[in-house]
Amino acid sequence: MTDNNTANKTAYSSEKKVKLNKRSFQSLLGIYKFIIPYKWQFIVGILSLVFSSLSLLTFPLASGELIDVASGNSSWISESINTIALILLAVFFIQSIFSFVRVYFFAQVNEKSMADVRLALYSKLMSLPMTFYDQHRTGELISRITSDVSLLQSTFSTTLAELLRQMATLLIGVVVISFMAPQLTAFMLATFPVLVILAVLFGKKIRKLSKTTQDQLADTNIIVEETLQAIQAVKSFTSELFEIKKYNASLTAVVGTALKAAVYRGLFISFVIFALFGGIVAVIWYGASLVEAGTLTVGELISFVLYTTLIGGSIAGLGDLYGQVQKAVGASERVLAILSKQEELDPTQYYRGKNQLNIKGQIEFKNVDFSYPTRNDIQVLNKINFTINRGEKIALVGHSGAGKSTITQLLLRYYNVDQGEILLDKQNINKYDLLAYRHHVGIVPQEVILFGGSIRENIMYGRPGASFEEIQEAAEKANAKSFIETFPEGFDTLVGERGVKLSGGQRQRIAIARAILKNPEILILDEATSSLDAESENLVQQALDRLMENRTTIIIAHRLATIKKVDQIYVLKSGQIVEQGTHDELNQLEGDYSNLVKLQLQSAGHLA
Template sequence: MARPRDTSKEDLPKVKITKESIKETLLIYNYLKPYRGTFIAGLVFIALSSGTMMGFPYMLQKLIDSAHGTPKPPFAFSPTTIALIMVALLGVQMIFSFMRIYLFTYVGENTVSDLRQDIYKRLITMPMNFFGQNRVGELSSRISADANQIQEAVTGLLAEFLRGCLIMIMGMAYILFINFKMTLLMLSVVPVIVVIALVFGKYIRKMSRKAQDQLAESNTVVQETLSGIANVKAFSNEWYETGRYRKNISEVVNMSIKNSRFRGLFVSFMLFSVFGAVTLVVWYGAGLMQAGQLSFGDLTAFVVVTAFVGGTMAGFAEIFSQLQKTLGATQRVRELLREQVEDVTVTDTVVEEQYRLRGNVTLEHVKFSYPSRQEIQIIKDLSLNARSGQQIAIVGPSGAGKSTIVSLLLRFYQPDSGRILFDGRDAASIPLSQLRRQMALVPQDIHLFGGTIYENIAYGRPNATLEEVQNAARKANAHEFISRFPEGYNTTVGERGIKLSGGQRQRIAIARAILKDPVILLLDEATSSLDSESEALVQDALQNLMKDRTSFVIAHRLSTIRSADQILVLEDGRVRESGTHHELISIEDGLYRNLNKLQLFEG
């Protein structure tokens, strides 16, 4: 059973940190350039924040020594004065920390916003072949999970890394200044703790991913069961699905409990190690105090700074893990940004006079195979000629290449050989946006967006007025049923138009095409899945739509194309027969005649 890809942050794949992978990541930071002033200011506040943080244990040392009557220059002040200085220091630290977080968040949000827009613009300008080779879920994760990971790197990972490095450098310098021997003792313990923490942490993350995968499997069971609930009940298999879910959940529980043992052992070990190291350092420091080589304030400051340094070193393990994920996310985004896109505009296109079509379409000896299936030739030498305003019907058995012709006319794909001409001009000489702006497609499987009816009809011309949308709906026989809704044109259609019937969706799609006012119209079995009443309304709307336009009609029901100016009968990627309905029906043992007889018999 296939498991859906979990694109959560925890499951993002990691890559090795190499020179090339770091180079890839640095290229993403080009998006930082518009905000480099703010970014540099953030770096300054990181340094100031780290400096004031390390100033706190220094002042704590002075406070304790002053309280014990052993103040040291240059701050030989009273305990009250030093305490006030510490409060002021904390206030300044608070301001610096706020500015650091705010500035890096500002840079990160804007940087990733620009990146997301580029990714999205890249996605919608990809050729159709790209979408045939990539899953939509994988592509959407580039904008969601991968971009989020990059955002965290900009806003948090980089800042924490730089801050950690500064704390490490200043902290090590400070404890070396306090006492060299104690520093060596501390350094001999910390690496052991860090190494063990890395080993335990890696194993725990591995166990967590397994538990998450198993939980995803149980969620798949829920999704499959609920989406197919009619089958579950028809076969009386509630008991089976309950058992299947119970088995998956039990495995999740077992994995989680097993993981908790290791996490408990890890936490217990870390607590023992950290406090054991602190005890060792304090014990050694107490001996130095008795020998008069160390003050109580020095020992306190040493312990506090050691805790800062140890915590920072432990945090580097998580930073390293997040860096690996960021490198992986960056590589996938960069791969997408390097993909070849279609030459289309991403601004509202107005048809230029030099590219305005009259509607004459010619296909000359076209051959075509889909890029993902080069060994199977779908179109095998196809020629046709459609004059402006003609209705061209295309019929034939499944797999004959009918829908492929529509894709080729829209230039979703390029023919392997042969030419497609519009008004005698090679299709390749007409910019894609200029060409598609003058064409409209009404497919069999209508896709409506999740907004209102008005927004879906206006998709044909987004700047259309309400009156223009209503006029288009009237011509599509849609205005009457739309007006019956309480909210009229502001009615929400639901995801993919689920709140509307098939006939209603078709008429909204036709209204959308009417509003676009295309020169060339493409109808891909627009009535094949409708009942008789809906078909009659939709067919009448299609007749309104096809007036004075060059129309290519892929038809399943031959009764709908009897008035076509030319009927092409395809078989195995070639035109087997062509002519009007009366011409084709008179051909003895003709394919069209046999298809017509078969449909009459089925009816």
């Protein structure tokens, strides 16, 4: 449970900030390769941003000139108030046009490029090997494609644009006021270091409390996630009140930390207001003395105050924007880390009609050793040797953990063997194109996972593009058509998330229909009837018998009565084959297999 919580917290804390340096900025720039196809829209957006900022910065200058014209001190543009007023209106009109162009083109670049990022991430996830999924939890990966990309989206759409605007406002504004009133500019800049230091101290404390709040909120989200996933257990143990109290306690901790952070934010805002308006008062006081001395006009003072306000606003906004960029850098590093992984296949290759194989179905395991990459210290398979001829049916039996499912996972090439080799039609399976190879291997698992669409879509998953007549035929062979047609929507009936609207036997028959439609040369049945009632098991077994006809079949079974007719049974124990033979031969050996048969007969007797 602790490991799961840690992984979930990692997923929820995806907005973690990182230190900004050359390497981290390179990570952020790595995302820009997705903007290259839309570079002209991006350039237009940047130019619009620059012109929009420049047009806005002419407003204080024109406003001051308007005051000077009114007081008879103008020596700049015109003696007419109306002319200057029209210039101001023109400035705002031009600024609004550039703002619209900026928003429109940045939106185009942002939406399209982030869609490309999501597609690249999803395509990469689809093409990564099982070893990757052994090391990463689902919640973490979903967070990468949702939270991290959403964070990048907001960064590229608003944060970076706003950062450029604020920096341009700050730099250009300081240059303008330096020429306008050098003495007043020096006076204003002298107060900045104190304000910046205090702002940094406040910001550091607020960020720390915000991080704590985020972590605590992640804990509350974990409680919700776990209870909803295990809602049946919660209700069966009548633990509703216990979970509510636990969630309430977690929320109380979040509220306490958040309120503490709110106090600091309130103090910080009060400080900013006092410092900002105090600075303006100080500038006006000193500027008034310069006006009195005749070295500055009233209009120039007004322009200076307006520029000071714009500059102060830019400085105040840079801290928050810096924090947003920090988060974006962290998100870009996590996204690029996935995109840089080595994939096991190109998911578009098979569907272009390439690399079709002529598979007959003879399988041979030769001295196969294997340990899972995440558990190298535990040897799961040790010197496994067996051969399955074309069209034969073999069964793998043994206690849980003996290595039965591992053999099928190696056959599906989810993992590579440590030693030895697996041959298909006398050729190492690693020499076959992976997508084309897997197309010839079908599996009916014990726990069938259906997708949340219709029954038709789930059956057609075995062969996309199959006709409705082929889907109906597969369903009939799987003993599924009869129950499907009892639904009002028939084959268009929605199965619900993971197929929850269907019974276990119905899900199994849908999975069998899917495998029949796929029509593989090699078939894996992973305890396909172990969790069914007698009636469902009989229907499923009939469907399986049809499915196994003329196919090389590997059956993993706990119910030994279902494998009496197979050609060969292999008994596994601690990763080794300890017995092999037919049902009758193994029963006469009085070994592990016969003991398993006796245990099942005893269990059946007790149940009777």
